[in-house]
Amino acid sequence: MVSTAGENAAVYDVRLSSVVPASITGEDKVHELSNMDLMLKLHYVKGIYFFRSGAARGLTINDLKKPMFECLALYSTLSGRIRKSEDGRPFIKCNDSGVRIAEAKCSKTLDEWLAFNDDSLNDQLIYSQFLAPDAEFTPLVFVQFTWFKCGGISIGLSWAHIVGDAFSASHFINMWGQILTGQVPPHHLDTHNPKNRKKFPSPLAKVPLSVQRVLLESDGGHWLIPNHRKMRAHSFHVTPKQLNRLTEEAKLAKPFEVISAVIWKSLAKTSGKAEEPKVVTLISSTWDKENGLPSNSRVIISTIEAAEAPPAQADLADLARLIARKQEDETHLVERVMYQKGSDDGESRDFILYGARLTFVNLEKMNIYGLKMSGHHQPVFASYSVSGVGDEGAVLVLPGPPPGTESGKDEGGRVINLILPENQLDELKYRLGSEWGIH
Template sequence: MVLEESVVHDVRLSSVGPGRATGSDVFHNPSGLDLAMKLHYLRVVYFFDSEAAEGLTIMKIKDAMFTWFNPYFITCGRFRRSDSGRPFIKCNDCGARFIEAKCSKTLDECLATKNSSLYKSLVSHQVIGPELSFSPPVLLQVTTFKCGGISLGLSWAHVLGDPLAATEFINSWGQVMNNLGPKMLSNIPRSVPKPIQSGPEKDPISAKRIDPVGDHWIPPNNKKMDTFSFHLTTSQLNYLQAQIWGPSLDQTPPFESLCAMIWRCVAQFRAGPEPKTVTVCRLDPSKKDNDIIGNNQVISKVEVGSECCIIDMDLSVLASMLRDEGVDERKQIEEAIERDEGVSDFFLYGANLTFVDLEETNLYDLELKGHSPTFVYYTIQGVGDEGAILVYPSSHGSIKNGVDAKFVTMILPEDEMEKIKSELKLNGFLLEDN
C-alpha cells in the first residue's frame, strides 16, 4: 500500500451531521438480522468525471449533507450497549466522518490501473470499535483527481442496512445535491424488537457463530485474504452462456451462470473439502420500493448432496441450483440472534462461499448535475475464510442500453486467487491485461 498511500495525499478529517437537532433520548434498536451483519462493512467508490464535478466545492457538498442527514439521523449516532449487552444506536448527532483527500493521478489513469488496492485507498476502511462511543458507522471520503474529476467513497456499517439501503442512502444525497428533497424514511428509529417464538435451537447454515469479539467489530480470519476485480464484456458473457447451455432457451441469468463457473473453480483449487454449501444474497423484490432502512436482502443456502463431486458436475446443474434451490434462512438467522438477546457474534459473508447479486441496487442512480458515475467500485470488508463473490453492472450503459456487461469482485484466500485467475484466463474470461 506504500504506492497508493503516496498517490492519495493531503487528507483532512471533519464530521458532518444533521442540520436540525434530533432531540434527546432518541434510540434506534437494530433487528436481529441487522446484528447478524454487524461484523461486515460495505465499501463503495463512485467515480465522476471533471464535467460532473465542475464547480463542486467541499462547502457545497457539506451544505447538502446537513439536509440529507435530517431523515438519516441514525447514521450519525453512536453505538452503545444495553444492560443486557445488546447493541443499540444512541441518536446523538455526533455525525458521519468526512474525509477530504487529493489524488496525484487523473481519473482515467486511476481507472486504467484496474488496481483494487488503489480503489480501496479512496474509501475509509475504519471499523466499529474498539470504543463504540467514538466509532462512526458511516464515513465519506471525497477525493479530487489531478484532472478535476472526483470520487466519493462510502464506508457503510452493514449493521445499518443491506446494499439496497446503502445505495438508497447515497442516492438520496444526490437528490439533495440536485435541489430535490431527501428521501423520508418510515421505519426509524426502531424500538427494541419483541421476543420471537423461535424454533429448534439450531444455528443457520448461512451464518457462522464465533467467539465473542467484544467491542471491536470485525471477524477474525485464519487465512490471508486477497481481493481481485475484473470486467466481463457482453461477448464474454454470451460465450459463457453458450458454453453452458448451448442452443437451449431455458438458460439461467448470467449471474447464476457466472457464479456456477466460479463455484466449480473454487472447488477445483481449494485444499480440503469442496464447498458443497454456498450462500446467495440478493435483493428482496418486495422491499425494493419501500422507504425503509435495515437488512432485508434474501439470504439463501444452496446445498449439493454429500455424494456429489462439484468438479465433475455440469455447470448447467450448478447454475440451476443457484437459481431454483436456495432456501431463505433469514428467519433462522433472526431466531439465532434473538435466542441470545442480540449479544452473540455471527458473520455471514464468507461463512460459506458467498455469492452477492448487486445488479438491482441502482448503483448508477447517484447523479451530479445530471451525470451518472463513470464507474462504481464495490467491495465488502469482514469476509470470512470461505470467500465472497460480488457481481454488479460494469457501467451505467450496462443498465441504460440493455448491455449485460458485468464487474466482478472476488474476495478469496490468497493461496487460491492466482490459481483461479489462471483458470479464468485459460477459459477466456480474464483478459491478459487483468
C-alpha cells in the first residue's frame, strides 16, 4: 500500500512557490470568458507525465521553473485570476499573479509507483485547488514536479477547464518543454477565439440532453460538484493487436468509435435495464495546431441515442456505426443555454457536461508524448483525466505510448481512462476482461 498522509506518506516534503510571466502583461488587460468557457467552469483537466532519471539528471527546481517564466509571457491569461463583472459574469483579469509550482519527493522508485497501477494515487502527484469562493486569489494552473527515489521525475498538471480544453493544456506544457530544451519559442500564439459573448435571439424551451443543471452553495460555493455516487478512476491499455481485432469485429470502425461501442455495450449490461444508458454524450475537438492560445472554442459536443435497439443487445458493428453516423451536434445549444440567465424562480445557471450523461471524450490526436526534457527524453508514460465528473461517468480515449518509449512496443494502441461509479467500474473491469480480453 501507498500511504497518502502523515509521516509515512509516499509523497512528502511538498513545497509551493509561484512563477509569473517574464514580461509585464500591461494595465487593465482582461480576458472575457465565452459561453463555452463558463459551461466548463466546474471541470478540471489533469495531466501526468513520468520520466526516467536521465531526463532530469542535473536539473534543479530552478532549472525547471526558469523556462516557465518565458512560457507564461506567451500565455498571459494563465497567470490571471477570476473576477466578476457588475452583472455577475466571470472574466479573467490578466494581472500577472502567476501559476503555482509544487515540488515534492517520493519514497518509491518510478517502477514501484507504476507497478501499483492505481490511478487514484496519481492525485498525490498533481497538486490542485478548486476555484471559488476565493477565486480572486486561486491560480488557474498548477504544475507539480515530483522526484522519485531512483532519480526519475513526474510532472503533474492541474488546469482549470474554464481557460481551455485538454488540447490547450497539452500544448502549454509541450511549449514549456520546448523552451527547457533550448528551442526558441514563437513571438506570439495564434488566436482562435470567436466572439466570446454570443447573443441568441430567444431562450431554449429545455436544457440540451448533454448537460445537467446543478445547484452550488448559496455563496457561490467551490466550483466543483458533490457526487451522489462514489466515483473511482481506472485506466486500461488497449494494445495494437487488441485494437486491430476489435476494429475487424466492428467491420473496420475507427478506434474511438469501436472502443466507445465496447464500453457502452458493456456498461449497459452492467448497469441493469433500469439504468441502461440509451443516450450518451461525445466530446471532441477541432484542434489542428500547436501554437494556439488556450481556448474552449474548438470543443464539439454531440449526443447519440440508441433508439432502435438497447445498447446491451446491439451488435458491436451497429453500435459503432451509430456512434459514427448519428451524432446530434449540441454545441450551439449548449452555448445558448449558458447565455440565458436563471429563471425568475431562482433556477441555477450552473451546469456540468462531463458525466451529466455517460460521456465519451475523443483525445486520440493529443500530442501528449510531445513533451520532451533534457536530452530530448520522452515520457515513459503520460495520461490525462478530468475531475468534476458527474454521476453518469466519463470515458477518455487517448493515444497509447508510441514506438521509442518503454511501453510502446508497437505503434498504435490506446489508453482508456475511466471515471465511473465504483460499483459499475468493478463489474465493467470483469466484463472487459472476460468478454473482450482487455485488462
